[in-house]
Amino acid sequence: VTEHVEHRAHALLSASSAYRWLVCTASPRYEEGFPDQESEFAKEGTWAHGLAELKILSYLDSNPREAELAEARADRYWSKANEDYVDLYVTYAIERIEAAREINPDAVILVEQRLNYSHIAPEGFGTGDLVIVCDGRMEVIDLKFGKGKPVSAVDNKQAKLYAVGAVEDFGHLYEFDMVTVVIHQPRLDPEPSTWDIPVRGLLEWAETVKPIAHDAFYGPGKFVAGSHCDFCRGRSQCRENMTHNMATIKGEFESLDVLTAGEFAELLSVAKTRAAWYAMILEQGQKRALNGEKFPGFKLVEGRSNRRYKDQDMVAEALTANGIPAAAIYEPRTLLGITKMEQSIGKKVFKELLSDLVEKPSGKPTLVHDSDPRPEVEPGSSTDGFDDETETQ
Numbered sequence: 001v002t003e004h005v006e007h008r009a010h011a012l013l014s015a016s017s018a019y020r021w022l023v024c025t026a027s028p029r030y031e032e033g034f035p036d037q038e039s040e041f042a043k044e045g046t047w048a049h050g051l052a053e054l055k056i057l058s059y060l061d062s063n064p065r066e067a068e069l070a071e072a073r074a075d076r077y078w079s080k081a082n083e084d085y086v087d088l089y090v091t092y093a094i095e096r097i098e099a100a101r102e103i104n105p106d107a108v109i110l111v112e113q114r115l116n117y118s119h120i121a122p123e124g125f126g127t128g129d130l131v132i133v134c135d136g137r138m139e140v141i142d143l144k145f146g147k148g149k150p151v152s153a154v155d156n157k158q159a160k161l162y163a164v165g166a167v168e169d170f171g172h173l174y175e176f177d178m179v180t181v182v183i184h185q186p187r188l189d190p191e192p193s194t195w196d197i198p199v200r201g202l203l204e205w206a207e208t209v210k211p212i213a214h215d216a217f218y219g220p221g222k223f224v225a226g227s228h229c230d231f232c233r234g235r236s237q238c239r240e241n242m243t244h245n246m247a248t249i250k251g252e253f254e255s256l257d258v259l260t261a262g263e264f265a266e267l268l269s270v271a272k273t274r275a276a277w278y279a280m281i282l283e284q285g286q287k288r289a290l291n292g293e294k295f296p297g298f299k300l301v302e303g304r305s306n307r308r309y310k311d312q313d314m315v316a317e318a319l320t321a322n323g324i325p326a327a328a329i330y331e332p333r334t335l336l337g338i339t340k341m342e343q344s345i346g347k348k349v350f351k352e353l354l355s356d357l358v359e360k361p362s363g364k365p366t367l368v369h370d371s372d373p374r375p376e377v378e379p380g381s382s383t384d385g386f387d388d389e390t391e392t393q
C-alpha cells in the first residue's frame, strides 16, 4: 500500500484536474502557490486502490499475498463494508479480464499502470487502475472510492486522457478501433458507468487539447472561473473566482416568478456554486479571526453550547443510589441504522439475513444538473418525503 502511494504522484497537468485546466489554463501554475493537503477522503481512496491492486494481482499470479493483505486490513481505513466495496470492483475487474482472455488468452492486462499522455500535455501522466487490451477492444477502467458526487464515464476528461495514454503506449499490440472507458464507483452504484469512444474520435479530441495544455503548462494562461473552481486549491484567494461570484447575480428581483425558465436555470446553477463559495468565505473569515485579524463590523464571541454530563457513570450511580429506576434514566434499546448495521455485521451477513426486511422508499425528488447520471423522474412520481440519507440513520 505504501508503494502504491508512492507511484501515485501527480503531474502538473494531472488527468484528474483536466476538467479544470482545460477551461482555466492559469489554474495549474496558480495552484502551485497553495499547499496540497491530501484530504481524509483522498487517503481512504488511496488505501482502497492499494487493496484492489493487491487482490487483482493475487488473482493474476495466483499468489495470495497474505502478509500484504493483513497489512491492508490492519489499516485505519479498513472496515468490513469498505472491503466489500473494494470487492465489488475487484469482481467486476476479474470478469472483464476473463472476458478479454476468452478472446485472446494472452490479452494485455495492466494493473496500476502509469499512462503517459505527455505527447498531448507536457509532462502529463496518470495511473490507470486497470487497462485491458485484446483484439477489437481496449478497456480503461477507473475505480472511484468517493461516495459524494456520482462520476459518469461519458465524455469524462480524466478517463479520456488515460485512454489517450493507453492508446499511445499499448495501441500497437492489438487491432482495435474502439476504446471503452469505465468508471466504477462501488459505494454509490454496484454497476459501473461505461462509455465507448472510437479511437479516431479520441485522437481528434487529443489534438484539440494540445494548444490548451501548452498554455496551461508554460503559462501565464487565462483565468476563467466557473463551477470547475470548486476544488481548485487557490479558490479562496482567486480574484477571478471572486469577481465571477460577485457578478453572476447582477440584480435583485422583485419576484423570482418573473424569470423565464432559461433565466431561472442560470440562477440555479449560480446558486449551487455560490452556496459552497459562501460557506468557504465564512470558514476563511473564522480562521483569520481566530488568528487575530479584525474585520470591521464583526467580532468573535463564544458560540452556543449544550450542557453535558461530566461523567456518565457517576450520573447513573447518583440516580440509582437514590432509588430512581433504570427505566426513568436510560433510553430504550434501539436498532443500529442501516449503514452502521452493515458495517457492524458485514455486507454479506446483512444481505443474507435482512435483504427481505429492508426497503428503499423513493427518494425525495431533487433538482440537479443535467450532467447527473441519474434518470429523470416525473413530478409527483414519488410519494415518500424521505431523502436517501435519512433512511440510513
Ligand code: SF4
Binding pocket: 020, 024, 026, 027, 030, 223, 224, 225, 226, 228, 229, 232, 233, 234, 235, 236, 238, 239, 240, 241
Ligand atoms: S479558482 Fe477558478 S478561476 Fe481561479 S485559478 Fe482556480 S480554477 Fe482558475
